[in-house]
Amino acid sequence: MEEQKRILVVGSLNMDQVVQVPRLPVLGETLLGAGSLKLVPGGKGANQAVAMARLGGAVTMAGRVGHDPFGQQLLVALQAAGVSTELVAIDEEEASGTAFIFLVEQDNAIIVAAGANGCLGRDAEHLTRIEEALAQASAVVLQLEIPLATVEHLIKAARAAAVPVVLNAAPAQLLSPDLLRQVELLIVNEHEAQALVTALGTPPDSTMTSAESREPAAKDVLTQARALALRLHEHGVATVAVTLGAAGALLVTRGDQPGTGPLSLYEPAPRVQVTDTTAAGDCFVGALTVALLEGQSPAQALRFAVYASALKVTRFGAQSGLPSRAEVMAFLAGDSSQA
Template identity: 50%
Template sequence: MRRPHIVVVGSLNLDLIVEVDRLPDQGETVLGKKAHMLPGGKGANQAVAARRLGAEVSLIGAVGRDAFGARLLEALRTEGIDTEGVKVVPDEGSGLAFITLAERDNRIIVVPGANARLTPDDVDRQAALFRAADVVLVQLEIPLEAVEKAVELARRSGVRVILNPAPARPLPATLLRAVDVLTPNRLELRVVNDLPPPAVEAPEEEASAALEAGVRALLARGVSSVVVTLGAEGAAYAIRDAHGNPGGLHRVPAVRVPVRDTTGAGDAFNGALAVALAEGRPLGEAVRMANRAAAIKVTRFGAQAGMPTRAELERWQE
């Protein structure tokens, strides 16, 4: 059986991670327990997730001409990922992510570095990869113009597009109409719909109504299907019907596991979703597979190091 080919267009970062017992208050200093330097970036993480689950993966992105960039590329090549589409920027440092892990949660600040130098022309030079792809997977840690070019090339080649809108920002209608599957989390769903975050934690009934309304709004704006990741609550998805009308919201419960590190959980989900769809699975089945991949990831430390293999995924039962 031929392996599906997934093209990922996105970021590569070095993750600088500090583990602490609790996050400091404003103006407070706390002592960390451990510090780590690990390969990361949403694009690279999702590429590793898809590769470990059995796909052939090509990554398009940018790194600096520095020791960090060399380390990031070596990690990807060790996984068997095609990095010919990753350009090396001579006068810019590689992207960095500063991550604080505390109380089974994380806080992340990203400095884009070379990721911000990925241009539409860089993406266009890799047009042959899109023609050979089964799925194209894109995120928003690179310039929007590069994202739009990737989506344009995918549509021109008749390839399904998954857009993970993180970090979140309002998106143009022309881009949304060209996306097959949009994968926000609950907060990103509000931002993409150009709504402010809720001022306080909403009651469950109100949060559920806001979730359904946000999904229906995106489907009405032309997105073919929306999959919302909900952390410990699992995921929810909806599809536009053949007449272009928003379909109903379907819930997929989370897999209950002990949590070690949530960094990269969404990337595990998106990488697995891409593989499942590239294999021809229906969306509901693909979401269930993605849920399992994310569950395995959070039991392990490190965004890329914690990604499950296909054999590990298949041993897990919902």
């Protein structure tokens, strides 16, 4: 039996320091949080790697951590989830990345101190090892919590090796039109999509030539998100997914038949009790990537990703709250039986 090709995730590893607060403090104010500080392994890259591994993917993580207790804990967490860490380098100078997360009711605010993540790509030997692994991967998954120059370099390397690129363009940054054209699957929220379209310099066209919607979200939100996704797709991105938080997500991709227009799919999110939205987007990225790589249809993959991320928000913590494949399938089955 042929060994499953691995998904290569290149990105950030952070130790999340989480505190619950009634609201965000204003400048100069000291605010008492609820309970004690919690330490939870995180980082967009590591979260997505763990999400994919728990959902059935064979995953290798590439990144950098500091020579410190946080770095060791981050490696152990990845290994416990079944993620290969052979390409995670130990930085002898910079500390491990850290995220300060403030949980406010059903939302959060996050500040990231990049630490060793900011050095990813500067070590020529480490970068060469990543490129060698990339050439053998089923796909490479990237985000923007590491240097943009490294992301650009790896996208070009993947293109040359005919390896599909999955880009979660978060946190929002300006990306060149040429770079976007080399991305197979782009995943963004509505704010990140707007920033990318604005950078392209032309207004989005709200007319879809082909559309399929299971259930309308708030009309203006969904219409705008579709227009943004279509503009990015027209620019050359094969598949664009836009996450809409509690409203679900939509996906724009190539039509099923030659000569047909783009296909637009919308999947509403199931109603759940929200505990912690941290890493919900990362869970979506992991789930959609795994589902598409294993051959699920775009509609099936989108539904799988929306339900996986909905299940995530019912649980506390970034990696600690990510669901397993069996849990997502049971959630989907239970929801379908009640429909």
